[in-house]
Amino acid sequence: MNSRVIAGFDVDAVRREFPILDQQVNGQPLVYLDNAATMQKPAAVIDAIAHYYRHDNANVHRGAHALASRATEAMEQARERVAEFLGGVAREEILWTRGTTESINLVANSWGRANLQPGDEILLTTMEHHANIVPWQMVAAATGARIRVLPITDDGALDLEALPGLLGERTRLVAITQMSNVLGTVNPVAEIARMAHAARALVLIDGAQAINHFEVDVRALGADFYALSGHKLFGPTGIGVLYGRRELLDAMPPWQGGGQMIERVSFDGTTYAQVPWKFEAGTPHIAGAIGLGAAVAWLQNLDRDAAERHERELLARLDTGLDAIAGVRRIGTAAARAAIASFVVDGVHPTDVGVLLDQQGVAVRAGHHCTMPLMARFGIPGTVRASLAPYNTLAEVDRLLVALDKALGFLR
Numbered sequence: 001m002n003s004r005v006i007a008g009f010d011v012d013a014v015r016r017e018f019p020i021l022d023q024q025v026n027g028q029p030l031v032y033l034d035n036a037a038t039m040q041k042p043a044a045v046i047d048a049i050a051h052y053y054r055h056d057n058a059n060v061h062r063g064a065h066a067l068a069s070r071a072t073e074a075m076e077q078a079r080e081r082v083a084e085f086l087g088g089v090a091r092e093e094i095l096w097t098r099g100t101t102e103s104i105n106l107v108a109n110s111w112g113r114a115n116l117q118p119g120d121e122i123l124l125t126t127m128e129h130h131a132n133i134v135p136w137q138m139v140a141a142a143t144g145a146r147i148r149v150l151p152i153t154d155d156g157a158l159d160l161e162a163l164p165g166l167l168g169e170r171t172r173l174v175a176i177t178q179m180s181n182v183l184g185t186v187n188p189v190a191e192i193a194r195m196a197h198a199a200r201a202l203v204l205i206d207g208a209q210a211i212n213h214f215e216v217d218v219r220a221l222g223a224d225f226y227a228l229s230g231h232k233l234f235g236p237t238g239i240g241v242l243y244g245r246r247e248l249l250d251a252m253p254p255w256q257g258g259g260q261m262i263e264r265v266s267f268d269g270t271t272y273a274q275v276p277w278k279f280e281a282g283t284p285h286i287a288g289a290i291g292l293g294a295a296v297a298w299l300q301n302l303d304r305d306a307a308e309r310h311e312r313e314l315l316a317r318l319d320t321g322l323d324a325i326a327g328v329r330r331i332g333t334a335a336a337r338a339a340i341a342s343f344v345v346d347g348v349h350p351t352d353v354g355v356l357l358d359q360q361g362v363a364v365r366a367g368h369h370c371t372m373p374l375m376a377r378f379g380i381p382g383t384v385r386a387s388l389a390p391y392n393t394l395a396e397v398d399r400l401l402v403a404l405d406k407a408l409g410f411l412r
């Protein structure tokens with residue numbers, strides 16, 4: 001199979017930038033289709049992190065020496081790059097966190113505890129990741145706020161007809177994923193944000209999955225907060241971003257105390273630093289931020305339209321191939337979908353499918369994908385999930401389909 005069939009996109013050249021892909025697993029060339037869990041890193045990212053540790057490592061902001069200023073400058077440049085990447089927002093609106101989970105917890109604990117009153121409502125959807133459910137349950141328990149849930153249709157799209165009935169004067173926040181990590185559904189977040197704002201609610205968008213597939217302008221989307229993880233954006237683990245509108249961040253109290261986030265400390269009282277540092281207590285993940293900056297720079301050099309077309313072509317092949325295998329049922333068939341195919345197999349547990357695919361060198365994920373309410377909606381314990389990146393090929397999709405056919409022959 002010629003892997004260069006998609007015009008204008010040289011997938012072989014992209015693959016060469018990802019050293020990890022060139023290996024055998026269980027005697028077969030690795031086929032990595034677990035990108036929704038974490039993406040692989042291009043050499044540019046690995047090199048940026050190694051360069052930092054080899055040449056510039058020092059703690060940021062507080063040192064008066066050359067290495068400390070180099071480290072500080074590199075980290076702050078990475079912040080500027082992310083600010084530009086998210087649509088040219090202000091650098092003060094970009095907070096470093098450990099990832100999407102911590103970004104959402106920051107909003108829940110800071111904004112949520114300061115603003116939510118008994119009877120206030122937070123609107124989520126059935127397809128949210130646990131990271132966009134549990135922090136709200138915790139803050140709801142602490143404040144007396146209530147969680148409401150926008151349902152989904154059988155094909156895995158949001159039921160927008162139910163939205164007006166759920167958005168009301170008690171709604172303070174709509175927290176919604178831009179793209180489902182299980183169904184691949186891409187949600188009309190800008191439209192939902194417009195409706196939420198008309199009801200005077202704020203909007204938090206979980207961008208963990210969408211950010212590596214689509215260009216994102218957080219202001220055009222109408223996001224008051226936007227959360228993402230570095231490791232799902234070709235960057236390192238342990239680093240993520242919360243974008244927040246400046247006036248909201250200015251008004252929010254810090255959620256963790258310590259060094260770096262203060263202006264002045266005394267036992268009579270402490271004053272806090274300005275944003276973004278007010279929200280960045282302690283030594284940050286400096287190498288992670290630099291690595292994420294390098295990942296964003298790498299992505300800015302990629303032809304993203306061509307990459308998206310390439311992924312669409314792969315997904316179409318995957319969908320058609322899965323539909324042709326007897327006993328396989330896809331979960332998530334909405335019209336607006338990207339890069340993810342989930343499925344169940346009659347009479348076979350998803351984990352068994354995953355293990356048999358791994359034995360043939362094909363890496364997928366099997367389980368509930370941290371979306372138990374979504375699994376309950378479909379009445380299933382879990383799915384097998386294949387998720388795509390620009391470095392995947394049509395030949396790899398075919399390898400998955402052949403391996404699946406073989407696995408099912410073995411299981412039946």
Ligand code: PMP
Nearest residue numbers: 099100101129131181208209229
């Ligand atoms: N939201 C979505 C939609 C996700 O896919 C994930 C990761 N699976 C998260 C949130 C949590 O991200 P992290 O574990 O990087 O904090």
